[in-house]
Amino acid sequence: MDIKEKRIIEVVNTLKDDIFDFTSRLVSKASTLGNETEAVCVMEEELRKLSFEPVKIPIDATELSKHPGYAPVEWEYNNKENVVATRKASGHGGRSALFNGHLDVVSAEPSSFWARDPFNPVIFDGWLYGRGAGDMKSGVAAMTYAAYAIEKSGFGLKAPVTIQGVIEEECTGNGALACLNAGYDADAILIPEPWGPTILTNQVGVLWFKVLVQGAASHVQSTSSGANAIEKCFLIISALRGFEDELNKPEGIPKAYSTIPHPLNLNIGVIKGGDWPSTVPASAEFHCRISFFPGVSFDDMRQKIIQTIQKIAEKDTWLHKIPPKIEFYGFRSPGHSISRDIPALQTLNDCHKELTGEDAKEYISTCTTDLRVFHLFGKGQATCYGPIAENIHAANERVNLESIINVAETYALFLSRWCGLIE
Template sequence: MEHEELKRQVNERIEERTEGMVKLLGSLVDKETVIGNEGPGQEVVIDKFEKMSLEPDVWIPDVDDLREHEGFFETQPYQEVGYEDRPNVVATIKGEGDGPTLALSGHMDVVPVTDSEWDYDPFSMTQKGDRLYGRGTGDMKGGLTACIHAIDCLRDLGIELQGDIYLQSTLEEEDGGVGGILSVLMRGYLPDGAIIAEPKGVPNMGMASAGVRYFKLTVHGKSAHVGYGFEGINALDKAMRLYEALRELDAERKARIDYEPAYRKDPRMRGHETNLNIGMIEAAEWPAIIPGEVELTGRLGWPPGEEPEDVMAELEATIAGVTESDEWLSDHPPELEFFGLQADPHETDPNEELLQVAMRNAEWITGHEGVFYGGSGGNDTRYYKRYYDIPAMSLGPEPNNIHGANEYVTLPSLIETAQSIACTAIDYCGVAET
């Protein structure tokens, strides 16, 4: 393997300085950076970059500029709090030659803690053996910390690369990443390749993401007192006709659509590459009322291979079919609204140089065979590949209970992630002559 002895030195240094990586992760977990409140965590990153003698670029996303991009949509956090006090942070490590530029990225936001079953304070990291507990240790402050630690150790050894490194901490990935990765790309950070350290369980790597749309279907009836129900039209009855039709559409799509990368890692995913789910049903606010209006709120997800307009058209056609067959609905048609998260699918060819280099190094470090997989969920890598044709992948530590109670990351997988990233940077960017 090229640069093998140098990479062994780097891997040893990463292990020797593990305590510093754990300390940094703990400092990040201590900051309650629930999406919309990323600022306090970004201050920790800024301080770390400055201690590394780096000059961070810190900026607030410009929503007017973002609106000009085809991938723009208004995220819920933006609608609620805007972008004030929510900066992105990027540090550039200039290369000594003309090697490829590599972006290493992680998001600062975490999902809220709504589960009371935590055994530990979710916003104060707790170490139990090789497990590091806390909100965001897995998704994805652990991966972000591994990126920073990898580059810190390269610099500590005096290793200079031929290509530039963009070390990035971004916003609101959990709701689509518009103010985060999209803002970073529009600011001009356009690398030759990108790694987002999402928790995939090194050496496994993400190479695709799903299309996602949230939708709300409002069904109209006629409200009445239940004792005089004959005077009303139960909107819930009408909504259930639509609900059953959507269930049938979901089953038909599941039987029709096959995307092998989605189930490479977990065979149970086969047959579930696409999904149409109603997650919320809201009707009347009193049991003695015939509901006059019902809202069905759902998520439509699909793997690469279909364009958004085609998938949404199937949903619209199904709703139209039920509407046309019902006398009341024909005169009082339901209203379909797409809102919130708008992720389009993407796929990066696993034969791209960056992905092959990363896989070779991750397998060498872990001693295990990895797989390229993805396509069942949305993530930020789509911005690189779909809109800028930049090869992008996810490579990160072993996740456990992310978004749930007692979220944790394993320390060995954090170390292996940092080592994989450092070794990939050496091979992909090239080592400057000394």
């Protein structure tokens, strides 16, 4: 590191408490689906305080639904906004950068499983606890302050840097897509997903669907005259588990995923049905998330899921008569695979190595992130590199404090080398 870079790293370290404080304020807003506004406002205020010029980017469903990357949803898009700020270049000749972080979180239920209130963040023993602490509000704070540290150190950049706080990463990706569609893109994109200080090169595709089963209600004294919709769900779920096994057969696994045990997962995330212990339930539904390898299309997977369910339905007298309905909503994201030798990832690795003495490990992801938007529809080279977190999407989520600052340091160094510093 030269003297300027050392100065930037020092400044990042003077901002530690601000980074933790900003993270905590974001975590205190329970930004689950439909409740994202307050967290977006906290970010907007922070950006303004740090002399960025934030603008809100709405998700306009009418407009965005024409985009091939749009994921259809079952909810309304009224006043759903992302927040974006671009700091203009102070010179020319550099390469632009964009930090993208999501402000939405998954539900903290059952909250009784938590040792403390998931939305009242606390810090102890070097960790910050709360829903979204790791996934990914600490990353948002790190990236924001990394960009701020450049200016606070008295430098400018030879190319613009954009900061995005987006919503709906956990269900559709429509937040990030709306920002890209509004023209926010860059030569390099970094997302601080909490997989640790690694460089993501592969991520699977993910889709959501739900299955609606109709049964026939009857009194339990004559259950044979009814058709139990809940038990019919079991039948379909077991067929889908068979499909999942097929997908994970060794001969179909690409090289990048060959060392990961069971890389593709089906999750039955929601099940509903029935309303009385002594009545045979007349309807039931379950909602699923399933992943697929890079190179496979959403349409292909959709077709295979429909065929799997049709096949089992034909074998069952009741389901043959009244076939289940299958609806695809939310995620419909293809996966992607890139080389870690491309320039932006190399620069990121150099920065990591400069600060730690080691190459960053490569990360092969078995879930999806907003990277898809940039890979499929943007111009830049994009990866994830973030803090170390535990129990994300589970009770007692926490993020390691030191790792947040390490991300901010790497990001700040990345900006200075990728965009180019100006005094």
